[in-house]
Amino acid sequence: MKIVVNGVDGNFGSTVVNELEKLVDKSSLVLTAPKEEVLKPYRKKGFNVAVANYNNPDQLVEVFSQADKVLIISMPFVGEKRRKAHKNAVEACEKAGVKQVIYTSVISASNPFNPSVENKDHAYTEAIIQNTSLDYIILRNSLFVEAFTSDYLRAVNANEKTIAKNMGEGRVWFISRKDAAYACACALSNQLIHRQILNINGLEPLSYQDFLTIGNQATGNKITYTRLTDEELYEYFDSINVPRTTDGDFSQSPIQATSEGMVTFGTAVTKGYLDVASSDFVSLCGRKPLSIKYIFEHVEDYLLGDRHPTEE
Numbered sequence: 001m002k003i004v005v006n007g008v009d010g011n012f013g014s015t016v017v018n019e020l021e022k023l024v025d026k027s028s029l030v031l032t033a034p035k036e037e038v039l040k041p042y043r044k045k046g047f048n049v050a051v052a053n054y055n056n057p058d059q060l061v062e063v064f065s066q067a068d069k070v071l072i073i074s075m076p077f078v079g080e081k082r083r084k085a086h087k088n089a090v091e092a093c094e095k096a097g098v099k100q101v102i103y104t105s106v107i108s109a110s111n112p113f114n115p116s117v118e119n120k121d122h123a124y125t126e127a128i129i130q131n132t133s134l135d136y137i138i139l140r141n142s143l144f145v146e147a148f149t150s151d152y153l154r155a156v157n158a159n160e161k162t163i164a165k166n167m168g169e170g171r172v173w174f175i176s177r178k179d180a181a182y183a184c185a186c187a188l189s190n191q192l193i194h195r196q197i198l199n200i201n202g203l204e205p206l207s208y209q210d211f212l213t214i215g216n217q218a219t220g221n222k223i224t225y226t227r228l229t230d231e232e233l234y235e236y237f238d239s240i241n242v243p244r245t246t247d248g249d250f251s252q253s254p255i256q257a258t259s260e261g262m263v264t265f266g267t268a269v270t271k272g273y274l275d276v277a278s279s280d281f282v283s284l285c286g287r288k289p290l291s292i293k294y295i296f297e298h299v300e301d302y303l304l305g306d307r308h309p310t311e312e
Helices: 011-020 036-044 057-064 080-096 117-130 145-157 177-188 208-219 230-239 259-270 280-285 292-297
Strands: 003-005 029-033 048-051 069-072 100-106 135-141 162-165 196-200 224-227
Touching: 003 011, 011 029, 011 177, 029 036, 036 048, 048 057, 057 080, 069 080, 069 177, 080 117, 100 117, 100 177, 117 135, 117 259, 135 177, 145 162, 145 208, 145 292, 162 230, 177 196, 177 280, 196 280, 208 224, 208 292, 230 259
Parallel strands: 003 029, 003 069, 029 048, 069 100, 100 135, 135 196, 162 224
Antiparallel strands: none
């Protein structure tokens, strides 16, 4: 087997490696990132590593050559730059004779009415993959709970009494990034799934008020929910120096995400686009995803972490 895991310098990619090495022999793995220096720790641990820059298609073809599986983790920026990077990666898989692509997408990515700014990039990439001869598994992840637990603790540590969101009463099947990474590892080690789209959901659908109630009960805090409109939430994020796009400056931001991404995801939640019931996680992984109660009881292990840009 030759399994290529891209983006191992990021939080998600590194977690995939941690899970995957429990399931397959280390010698089967090729770990990539766009810069040599971030691969050194993996090389010291005995992994096969290679520099793979999505802006260098010829390099990608060489690294992906005759791979059984290639994991394309969606890039941590939004817009044309990401779509071009994903297109380069998919085309390289075709040219390299890759047998199967695993791609990390989002819930409801193919719905043309989904207002999330992320949706266009994921729908574009899914369409490219599906219109090739490549075998594939597309993993449509729900929202990572780490973004919300991190924001919860930020509010607690700042002695804030409320958190403002534009999610209305919409429901989300919040999932841990660790669970989503485990689902990737299971897909990468699975030989039976072909040309399928799987919805990778958390344990149960929760409104943001439900989420806060569980968090407050587990931690003893009393954070309340302030419901805002989209524009009111943009104004709030602007006031605390959260950049609107991934091209912005994160150095003064208390949140390592963009306001555009968060606001449009909130709109998608309000309109019900993230409330998609599915048992795909259990079918793929053979166990239930972690509960939000458990995550809050071990919250220090379920935080967002620093942002790791992987582009040149």
